[in-house]
Amino acid sequence: MTMASESTTNSDKMENSTVESAEPESALETARRQLHHAADHLDIDQHIIERLKHPKKVHEVTLPIEREDGTVDVFTGYRAQHDSVRGPYKGGLRYHPDVTRDECVGLGMWMTWKCAVMDLPFGGAKGGVAVNPKELSTKEKERLTRRFAQEIRDVIGPNRDIPAPDMGTDPQTMAWLMDAYSMQEGETTPGVVTGKPPVVGGSEGREEAPGRSVAIITRQACEYYDNDLEGTTIAVQGYGSVGANAARLLDKWGATVVAISDVNGAMYDLGGIDTAVVPSHDEEPEAVTEYADTVISNDELLTLNVDVLIPAALGNVITSENANEIAADLVVEGANGPTTSTASTILADRDVAVIPDILANAGGVTVSYFEWLQDINRRSWSLERVNNELETEMQAAWDAVRAEFEEQDVTWRDAAYIVALSRIAEAHEARGLWP
Secondary structure (H helix, E strand, O other): OOOOOOOOOOOOOOOOEEEEEOOOOOOOHHHHHHHHHHOOOOOHHHHHHHHHOOOOOOOOOEEEEOOOOOOOEEEEEEEEEEEEEOEEEEEEEEEEEEOOHHHHHHHHHHHHHHHHHHHHHOOOEEEEEEOOHHHOOOHHHHHHHHHHHHHHHHHOEOOEEEEEEOOOOHHHHHHHHHHHHHEEEEOOHHOOOOOOOOHHOOHHHHHHHHHHHHHHHHHHHHHOOOOOOOOOOEEEEEOOOHHHHHHHHHHHOOOOEEEEEEOOEEEEEOOOOOOOOOOOOOOOOOOOHHHHOOOHHHHHHHHOOOEEEOOOOOOOOOOOOHHHHHOOOOOOOOOOOOOHHHHHHHHHHOOEEOOHHHHHOOOHHHHHHHHHHHHHHOOOHHHHHHHHHHHHHHHHHHHHHHHHHHHHOOHHHHHHHHHHHHHHHHHHHHHHHOO
């Protein structure tokens, strides 16, 4: 594949492209840098930029729960609400030991940009509990979720703030949260969360949506650079929900998926992997290497000589240490923030095109929007309709970002943030500053 020159950022450019901090760049630092970098390309009131640097509210709550052995543990939960100028707050809830206030603020800002680039009538939020969900029994996780729902009940709601699954949470978690909220409200309120099981108001296609959008954007990017998807070689780091769904769809469309991975390593087959045969992490945890004849490390997967690399596992996996070894011509970010600032600059200098996460994996929040609409109208959509509507929305977002990419002569990431920030700033200008 031959790609146009790009100066991308997963944060944005840093002044020194060869020195990277020993500490991973925080989500808040990344989000603020992205905001300023995009603002440099636009004529926007600096007072609006100043407002967007900060969350509107951050809620911190204490969550005592009784464990199975009768002891009581106390956890801390957060809900950061960044901006609601375009509509209710929207964003995931994660259960992870490293959840912090600043992480929630930064990820909430990312959600603001993501919703805006997709032109959804939502603002950004993020929340979570500092806990290792693997150390909780099912009953303990349910107690924690219901207590968390009670503590944040006054600040969430279908027209106020709509949580969704994230790291360490799932459709069942959302069902518990919806039930707890509904019991206190005295009426069933399915629209308070998205990502629920369809039987209680969830949408068909929601779990597959982020991976589907990654596949759609990969196809669009290949077409943009005049490369037939048929025969295009692809490596996917992470074979969870996002990576597996993206890989299987691209495989179905004719691409050659040569590598997939989980935490134990990567399956590698230059002739192509039958992705339908290999179970995803959700289907059979950590099973990828058990199906492999040839196993390589996750680090080796990132540097394979393929046409497209899709990092769909963790953040900060492409760094200054391996950016010069990336052999793919195109990187499509399936995970949130997989590329560090310095690595982005290195890739740009090497003419490696990078399609940013806020566009590529936005299928999740887009189908969450569809779910919210279905809940409000009390009318479910078929899977075919969901997928068709997602295709339409992803195409519209791609067209808007591509137009800025070509007109402004900027990077793909810059183009996405210009689209998002333009829409947010326009909404702020229209609404004004109260009082």
